[in-house]
Amino acid sequence: MTCAVISHPDCFKHDMGSHHPERPERLSAIEDQLIASGVGQYLTRLEAPLATDEQLTRVHPLDYVRAIRDVAPESGTVHLDPDTAMNPFTLQAALRAAGAAVLAVDLVMNKKTSAAFAAVRPPGHHACRARPMGFCIFNNVAVAARHAIAAHGLERVAIIDFDVHHGNGTEDIFEDDPGVLMVSTFQHPFYPYSGTEAPARNMVNVPLAAGSGSREFREAVREAWLPALDAFAPELILFSAGFDAHVEDDMAMLRLVDGDYAWVTAQMKDVADRHAGGRMVSMLEGGYALSALGRSVVQHLRVLAGLSGP
């Protein structure tokens, strides 16, 4: 079994300011831990292509894609919302992040690798159909899902979102879409304060109270996610892989540890093996405590690459 890691130098150049938590050093921290752990040598490295308008407009209206292109600055910084900004490299980074989603799906669907991880930024799961939000511009995991359906003819795709924040953008895009099942856990009540009020039938949202840790998380996966996933029988597993529910991450107040990321990945790998020919694609979302982020990604990748179980 092989796993590809997709990234691009442009994703390191997107910078929203020296005090912004969603910073280029996040990708460096992942690289450092891949080297330190020895896992990096088992991974196939690829550069992300630019997403095309055809690929983006399966998720976002063309007017939105054009507006993002038009607002991209040639110098300085432009704010899209209080948390989300563009510098002169952001547009390219965002197009690479969404392009990584497309390449990752192509790799696993064409049996080049059985799994692929996109180490990209900006992240995507707060980006709604026509609204940037919460560090996100294009919804990368949604681009992956729609590409799998439109270009590879899949009928059922599952999105697994274990970021500490509710993936409101992904829900906005896929609510009531019978081809997509989304399962998620998130701290609640917490930003973006959504996900619990009458979620759509294809959303399995499990809110977790501040202070919840491994026990509550694993219970949610076993009792809510797994039955829904087995009933849905996805042909592809996509991860919105945010690592900000880690106990060391100050962004929020959940208490997951490194081993939880290996565990949940192994659970989802079993689902992928049962229903999806083992196909898994993972998109980086949050994770702001640099050491914990790098270590947790290594745990996730060890399982994606078949190097170890939890």
Ligand SMILES: [Zn+2]
């Ligand atoms: Zn997050």
